[in-house]
Amino acid sequence: MRDLALAPPSTPPLTGGLADSLFERAAASPTLPMLAHRTGPASATWEEITAADFRDRVVALAKGLVASGISPGNRVAIMARTRHEWTLLGHALWTVGAEVVPVYPTSSREQVEWILRDAACVAVLVEDEQGVMTVGPVCAALPRLRHVWQLDAGALDQLAARGEYIPQATVDSMRRIVLPDSTAVVAYTSGTSGHAMGCALSHRGLAFMCDTLLAGWGHTAAPAGEQASVLAFLPFSHVYGLMIQVLCVRGGLLMGHEPDFGGDSLSSALRGFRPTYLYAVPSLLEKIYKNFLHAAQQSGRGAVFERAAGTARDFAAALERQRLGRGSGPGFDLRLQHALYERTVYRRLRAALGGRVLRATSGGSPLSRELCLFYEGIGVYVHDGYGLTETSGGTTMQPLGREKSGTVGQALPGTEIQVAADGEILVRGPSVFQGYVGDAAATRAVLRDGWLATGDLGRLDSEGYLTITGRKKDIIITSSGKSVAPAALEQRLRMHPLVHQAVVVGDNRPCVGALITLDPDFLTDWRAALSLPGDATAREAREENALREEIARAVAAANSSVSRSESIRVFRVLPQPFDVANGLLTPSMKLRRDAIVRHYALEIDAMYQSRSRPERAPAADESSGWDDADNVFR
Template structure:
């Protein structure tokens, strides 16, 4: 082992279950706004729900669960988008000692059947008729399933009515026997290959990172004297979404729910809710940046935006050097330029996030350093954190006043991080999960002497900052034996506004290649701006597009050695999506399935660029032209 990072002691340990925090807040600050909801998703006004109102509704639902036979240790699946009822139901289940099994509402019939059967669920809560139909189609193979409740059909109201005659003391007695190490959630991994595995997470596992983050960073969620607010739009079916829910409920932050992740719907919700803190994944930050750029170009201000963006990155980099003791900070000319763009550009960009956000967190995968610097430069510092399902959420965070873009920060207090000799990141701490449900062999393989083998690759610098370089299973080995980590190349490709997704390939091939999909909105804008007319318009447009993507590939290659660079690529006609099985519900690439699905295209991509007359045994990267690029 090498690169050992030890963190300070953790915060005070949990003494009960997660539902206790709702009761404690209601007793301490009964009128404190806790949740916000809208009667109409398109409405501009939000109705606030106080701590005591949340507690009372949660208790009513808990009574209904008891009346329906839900007991401690029973597992109940929730298959719905991020919405108000999800939170009420989740805490009601925890109040009676039940275990929550989150299921993505977009899951296929086979995935739903597997999770409900593997977790031995006794009930499932779905969102709509489609969910009812999906569960109904697999009920015959689920002998333990006794209830299917539908949120859109008034499931919470029906449960409250059913439990009307259950005494409050019954809920209290069940809640008080829930221990910190009782299982709270069975969170299924995304299942990028094979069946998903259920990660058993205790109340302590979920509370530990939330309490640590609130203790050390909670004051940054809002200006002094203001209540912090968060718009929750990431799926609660993923541990990152669950952590955001936990942070809000345990920290007394006002949480709004946004189910529709469409660009306009999310943008409208941000402007009306006006959060003080923003949580997202890198693809959301990338999309927002591209929207900024496209809007500026459509208004004839593309050059102004690009200059402002460059100034923002330079300004943030200078600030970073200053806070890390490596420089004097922004000079007079840079400060003057930055102040000019603050008045003309940056404040308008922040308005797109509601106008009150000053700090944000990115998780799920590493955020590029350039993008992190851009957001800091416009006045929204983005903490890049690291965590996984098996750790109940975050295990690292940027230290306040010592933030370092391009890294995921340092280990949270109470958590230890090691990097093994082969580069794999190992984690030990109170958030590490209990094990995989029904799979002792997989649990033993993941937990080695108390250390969780994450499967992620990275390194720690001399100050304990962790940098993620990829996944062990994603490493590509070319026919010449060169090992290539695809994540950094893919990240740099996605920074180009035209590129939506990228998958680097090359196992047992003479060089590295890439499968690329285009951003449909930016592509339409790009074509309109190109405005080609006359004969051979389509051919000239394709050539221009080929050259633009080739420039994006060249820019990505500038960060790696020649032997690691992308030498061939193909633009695909459709994106990788959950519906075609090439993207997990948590928006991760199903690499093995993508390679299988596009096997013929990958083979053609390489075959078309082989030099005539050269035997395949001599196909080395040095034999390939710099201009290699293939469009479908």
């Protein structure tokens, strides 16, 4: 077992709760803009809220909460998208010592009932009528639930009006008795299988991780002398989005709110708000890359973009070797090519992100080294972060000037990381959660002598950089006993423009297989570019053959990174994507593997049966009678 811990951070110890930083900021810099939101759903105009106004709105809401009977230790659920009202109410709850229970607004009635009952919530804020329709039918089964507030029906204004008679001193005294180790958030895990569990996160845990990041890396979020700005669009219902919110408020960053994660809305928000730092997830960064390629192909410059992308990766890889002391940096020819593409390609790509983004963080699942190098090569370094709900968010970061793409960096100062003999990552530090609400047995199962057993697999190199290799529960064991981690294969498959999603399967099967969904935009353009002759029937058959061959090439490219016994030998292209609505993705966009395997059980059986060849005896170095050309397309 090997461990690593960096020096403790030079941050002052927390003495109160998360709301204190807002009041301190408002006293020191009352006119500093801190929150921003669009004045309308598609508006190009952004309204900013200063630190003083932010504080005053929070105080008014805190008074309303007191008037509504909300007291320290009470739990209140917030079931809304990423809106500035979420931030206001969250800080008002922390001001009075209440605990925030984030709930995804797309959660089903059964999921909402489970969370509200399990957390013993006394109130819930929903966003709209749909939220009321979800919560309303379960209220009778929740005797502790006293309030259901609807955001779009003026709930916050009503709360503020209700609390007008509450003295300011009452709110101040309640805020001052909040202790660092009080629970600030009960965040429910995404629940890739079974019921979600509520992770109790303390004020200290959330603040420690954010303050450490700000102390060591905050100055990289904007040019010197400028206020850093972040566009928050990831759901606050997930610990990653919540971490962004806390970090921005504690660091005095301007935080824009974009509730619509959709492509067009997010694209216009990036161009309008123009953040200096980007927080994203791998699926979004992959989609942005594919959109760049798609736009280039539509304009007849696809080949130019691919050459520019290759130059960006080569340039970034040379820079990486230089900063790690393993090379002299980009050569003259490479610098010349990079300078050419900087004028013609890269600056246009950065403009699509708002034109001011200097660096970015990707979280939620691993980001490929190739994408990290691409973004660094175009001028936006992307740090692939690591953390989970039970660690209050991030636990690692790239050391400045020693960044290594393809890893998630080193343990944050003050945090310790071990990799057990079986490859499981263990974490210890102030940000580790307090336990699962109401489930002491589950808490004991993952907390051992202060170390959190994450369930993730990884490795630490000789310099202490951590690489994530998969999840223990996701490991596939074929019928021949071969263990395969699916994440790397899925990641490489998604790099192909036509591939939208990929799930590797193969438990108790003779070989590894894959379920694949296609990107509809690229599929449309790909079909249009074929220009196949013949009648409709003949064209359809030729198109299917061509598509099968194209996906087979994507599979072959993914297989090039693994051994033969780990490679994908069969695959099936599915007609519909995995999404939250059909229950195959979590709200944080993670694959529900068990649900996918159950849902597509017949397709998986057919995939293997249609290409089995029992009459062929396997060669000495093969585990079954499957060759690289085997595939199924339906």
